[in-house]
Amino acid sequence: MASGKRNLEAEIAAEAAKLGFADCGFAPATLGPENAARFQQWLEGGCHGDMLWMEGRADQRAEPKVLWSDVRSVIMLGMSYAPGRDPFALAEHPDRARISVYAQGGDYHKTVKSALKALARWIVEQADDVQVKVFVDTAPVMEKPLAMAAGLGWQGKHTNLVSRSHGSWLFLGAVYTTLELAPSGAGRDRCGSCTACQTVCPTDAFPAPYRLDARRCISYLTIEHAGPIPLELREGIGNHVYGCDDCLAVCPWNKFADAAHRNRAFLPRAELVAPSLADLLALDDAGFRALFSGSPIKRSGRGRMVRNAAVAAGNSGDAALVAPVTALLDDPDPVVRGAAVWALGRLDPARAMAERANRAASESDPSVQAEWRLADAPQPV
Numbered sequence: 513m514a515s516g517k518r519n520l521e522a523e524i525a526a527e528a529a530k531l532g533f534a535d536c537g538f539a540p541a542t543l544g545p546e547n548a549a550r551f552q553q554w555l556e557g558g559c560h561g562d563m564l565w566m567e568g569r570a571d572q573r574a575e576p577k578v579l580w581s582d583v584r585s586v587i588m589l590g591m592s593y594a595p596g597r598d599p600f601a602l603a604e605h606p607d608r609a610r611i612s613v614y615a616q617g618g619d620y621h622k623t624v625k626s627a628l629k630a631l632a633r634w635i636v637e638q639a640d641d642v643q644v645k646v647f648v649d650t651a652p653v654m655e656k657p658l659a660m661a662a663g664l665g666w667q668g669k670h671t672n673l674v675s676r677s678h679g680s681w682l683f684l685g686a687v688y689t690t691l692e693l694a695p696s697g698a699g700r701d702r703c704g705s706c707t708a709c710q711t712v713c714p715t716d717a718f719p720a721p722y723r724l725d726a727r728r729c730i731s732y733l734t735i736e737h738a739g740p741i742p743l744e745l746r747e748g749i750g751n752h753v754y755g756c757d758d759c760l761a762v763c764p765w766n767k768f769a770d771a772a773h774r775n776r777a778f779l780p781r782a783e784l785v786a787p788s789l790a791d792l793l794a795l796d797d798a799g800f801r802a803l804f805s806g807s808p809i810k811r812s813g814r815g816r817m818v819r820n821a822a823v824a825a826g827n828s829g830d831a832a833l834v835a836p837v838t839a840l841l842d843d844p845d846p847v848v849r850g851a852a853v854w855a856l857g858r859l860d861p862a863r864a865m866a867e868r869a870n871r872a873a874s875e876s877d878p879s880v881q882a883e884w885r886l887a888d889a890p891q892p893v
């Protein structure tokens with residue numbers, strides 16, 4: 513170690529860069545009452561839908577010191593997943609499924625977590641009695657406001673962190689530590705008069721800039737939400753089958769993002785770039801597990817993916833999908849059967865009527881019965 517006073521912040525940032533992080537900053541271990549009040553308002557408005565885990569430990573989520581009283585500083589890390597392709601490229605190919613950029617490669621939870629752990633190990637070796645805890649995504653930690661406080665960028669009107677160097681394409685991770693580190697200074701909002709993310713949203717999920725109603729967000733509907741997708745939002749989903757990037761992808765700050773900075777773990781897997789809806793509709797459990805092994809999609813299960821593919825098929829206007837959708841009318845999962853009824857009503861109303869005569873009376877699940885009743889008044893694409 514060189515003699516003289518150490519610049520531990522610079523050393524940590526250099527170590528983070530070696531571990532594959534694109535950015536690193538330091539924040540005081542507090543988010544303050546304004547953040548807590550906004551978060552509380554969001555919960556009280558029901559914007560979290562059925563993500564009830566957002567309510568549990570809300571006080572710890574809103575304030576780092578409530579989660580861990582010994583924390584003195586927060587180190588925020590960003591890892592780039594900047595895409596090499598236009599995320600809108602498949603919007604005009606309704607027979608193909610759009611998988612959001614973040615889910616086309618390896619699972620970021622694993623990649624970011626293992627890099628955070630390596631950084632934490634390095635930090636505890638630098639001084640006596642230093643304690644650290646690492647978090648990515650699933651812990652009660654508000655990563656976006658913390659990243660803004662640590663100077664990684666600002667929370668854009670789409671609510672995600674925007675970086676001047678990496679646009680909207682950073683995964684975030686946090687290291688809470690007992691070390692006193694000099695804060696980097698908070699990021700400044702550079703959205704200005706831009707409203708691109710607000711107007712592009714296909715399901716109108718922003719009641720106001722900087723505020724997202726997750727219940728209307730395609731990311732929530734296709735990944736987090738377990739039951740039937742609300743009828744009025746199905747059309748807006750288009751051919752998105754897992755997550756959505758539309759509000760991120762239109763952000764003008766992405767022009768500074770370079771796919772060369774993308775961590776290699778997030779290179780897209782060829783079979784997840786433009787999968788055909790017909791193939792996804794035909795997935796059984798084993799096929800689902802094989803296709804999505806090592807991907808974050810695996811966690812959501814086959815039923816949700818096939819439900820989403822059926823909704824996308826209903827939006828496709830593609831007569832070739834009538835057969836695979838019809839096959840799903842006998843699926844053991846009622847959520848899949850229900851989505852298939854809706855899709856068939858859109859793709860081939862006459863066939864839907866014929867199938868209804870054969871099946872509606874013997875259907876035992878109330879949600880699927882409701883879909884058959886709706887199929888009475890089909891809305892062709």
Ligand code: B12
Nearest residue numbers: 550554612649655671672673683684722724731732755756
């Ligand atoms: C719950 C969650 C979701 C939910 C809700 C999203 C949301 N906006 O809250 C759903 C399932 C919809 C979702 C979707 C996505 N998510 Co998500 N999600 C989370 C999670 C677990 C918690 C987020 C949270 O705390 N929400 C609560 C709300 C209230 O917090 P907030 O958005 O910060 O709200 C603040 C603003 O509204 C602000 N505010 C209100 N009014 C005003 C006014 C002004 C002027 C200002 C400045 C601020 C402001 O105050 C609120 C409190 O601070 C985080 C991981 C984590 N632990 O932080 C990942 C996380 C936010 N998700 C992430 C990603 C990548 C996504 C998707 C892009 C995935 C995809 N492609 O489908 C989409 C993006 C959708 C979108 N536009 O947000 C990344 C974002 C990285 C980044 N650069 O910001 C995170 C950080 C995960 C990670 N570790 O990388 N997600």
Ligand code: SF4
Nearest residue numbers: 713729730756758759
């Ligand atoms: S992720 Fe898609 S659906 Fe969700 S807010 Fe952004 S544009 Fe809207």
Ligand code: SF4
Nearest residue numbers: 668669703706709763
């Ligand atoms: S699209 Fe425009 S308004 Fe939305 S986050 Fe980016 S700069 Fe801000």
